[in-house]
Amino acid sequence: MRMLDLVQRRRREGKETIMLCAGQPVTGAPDVVLEEAEIALRSSPLGYTEVLGDRELRERIADWHSARYEVETTADNVIVTTGSSGAFVAAFLAVLDHGDTVALSSPGYPAYRNILGALGANIVDLVCDDTTRFQPTAQMLEELPDKPKAVIVTSPGNPTGTIIDPEELERIAKWCDDNGAVLISDEDYHGMSFSRPTATARAYSDNAVTIGTLSKYFSMTGWRVGWMIVPDHLVDPVENLQASLTLSAPAISQVAGRAAFTLEAEAELDQHVAAYEEARAVLVEELPRIGLGTFAEPDGGLYMWVHVGEHTQNSEAWALELVEEIGVAVAPGVDFDPHHGHEWVRFSLCATAADTREACRRLGEYLKG
Ligand SMILES: Cc1ncc(COP(=O)(O)O)c(C=O)c1O
Numbered sequence: 001m002r003m004l005d006l007v008q009r010r011r012r013e014g015k016e017t018i019m020l021c022a023g024q025p026v027t028g029a030p031d032v033v034l035e036e037a038e039i040a041l042r043s044s045p046l047g048y049t050e051v052l053g054d055r056e057l058r059e060r061i062a063d064w065h066s067a068r069y070e071v072e073t074t075a076d077n078v079i080v081t082t083g084s085s086g087a088f089v090a091a092f093l094a095v096l097d098h099g100d101t102v103a104l105s106s107p108g109y110p111a112y113r114n115i116l117g118a119l120g121a122n123i124v125d126l127v128c129d130d131t132t133r134f135q136p137t138a139q140m141l142e143e144l145p146d147k148p149k150a151v152i153v154t155s156p157g158n159p160t161g162t163i164i165d166p167e168e169l170e171r172i173a174k175w176c177d178d179n180g181a182v183l184i185s186d187e188d189y190h191g192m193s194f195s196r197p198t199a200t201a202r203a204y205s206d207n208a209v210t211i212g213t214l215s216k217y218f219s220m221t222g223w224r225v226g227w228m229i230v231p232d233h234l235v236d237p238v239e240n241l242q243a244s245l246t247l248s249a250p251a252i253s254q255v256a257g258r259a260a261f262t263l264e265a266e267a268e269l270d271q272h273v274a275a276y277e278e279a280r281a282v283l284v285e286e287l288p289r290i291g292l293g294t295f296a297e298p299d300g301g302l303y304m305w306v307h308v309g310e311h312t313q314n315s316e317a318w319a320l321e322l323v324e325e326i327g328v329a330v331a332p333g334v335d336f337d338p339h340h341g342h343e344w345v346r347f348s349l350c351a352t353a354a355d356t357r358e359a360c361r362r363l364g365e366y367l368k369g
Pocket of ligand 1: 109214225226
């Protein structure tokens with residue numbers, strides 16, 4: 001957030017800055033969603049929806065999920081939330097008691113850790129590196145001294161963009177079932193895959209909690225709609241929690257969001273993914289040329305995790321320096337990895353290929369000194 005403030009300040013001062021630190025698409029919602037939003041604005045009172053979410057949207061999500069992964073997901077198990085952020089809070093509250101242990105990967109998305117800390121959970125890091133493409137494995141869970149109550153996986157990952165192979169996800173799901181742990185699978189970046197297939201945890205365990213969002217592939221970040229797909233026994237507890245926590249996700253976003261699951265929207269959204277893939281190709285080609293050849297090659301998602309340890313042991317100071325000196329904003333690794341993040345930064349794939357190339361050129365000049 002400090003980086004974003006800095007970028008905004010520079011822009012106000014008329015200093016041009018290439019944003020490779022964004023954690024969201026720079027594109028807007030699909031046209032077909034905008035059209036539905038215009039209609040809904042005039043034709044509906046837009047009050048609270050059902051606590052579990054607009055039934056038609058839940059059906060669209062269930063159909064999309066079932067068709068995509070060849071699983072049987074029914075709308076009864078889909079709960080619409082205020083962004084997937086709302087789903088995490090509800091899932092943690094529904095599944096965990098104070099002091100329970102949760103295993104999660106490092107590097108990883110910082111909000112899990114922050115929310116769990118606030119809820120009094122005990123966090124166990126699954127420290128990941130390039131030997132497992134920065135993703136956790138069932139073997140790592142097996143080696144934990146104490147069994148966790150829940151395990152969080154994120155594929156494609158933030159900040160790494162790497163995807164857990166379906167076979168490994170199956171092993172993790174089986175380990176969780178065999179050891180009484182709830183698998184919470186963050187599938188927010190599904191739809192954004194360049195090379196490997198993405199699998200849903202629901203294909204391997206009926207007990208898994210699967211989380212998704214309109215924020216990433218669907219390019220609707222500020223509309224604040226996410227969802228969770230939960231086993232039958234969690235529907236009522238989550239409904240009770242939501243009734244007090246949020247009442248409902250924004251009605252207009254839910255009603256218009258139904259259209260995000262159409263072929264028309266998909267055609268538009270797939271073009272964004274093609275653009276991310278172009279930016280990724282630029283980074284994969286250019287970074288080794290400028291001496292930043294150690295990185296996690298993203299299989300999907302929006303990011304690339306790049307090692308900068310030859311240049312700094314303080315990724316935060318280094319990232320702030322880059323903005324001031326060359327007008328390139330990247331996200332410091334310390335936000336994502338308490339162990340090794342001081343030597344890593346996260347590049348975003350959201351800039352155009354041309355801007356990404358220009359950022360690499362400036363970085364190359366800067367590193368030459
Ligand atoms: C891995 C991951 N999960 C969840 C979220 C939260 O997204 P939202 O609340 O917009 O659905 C993000 C946002 O960047 C993320 O990267």
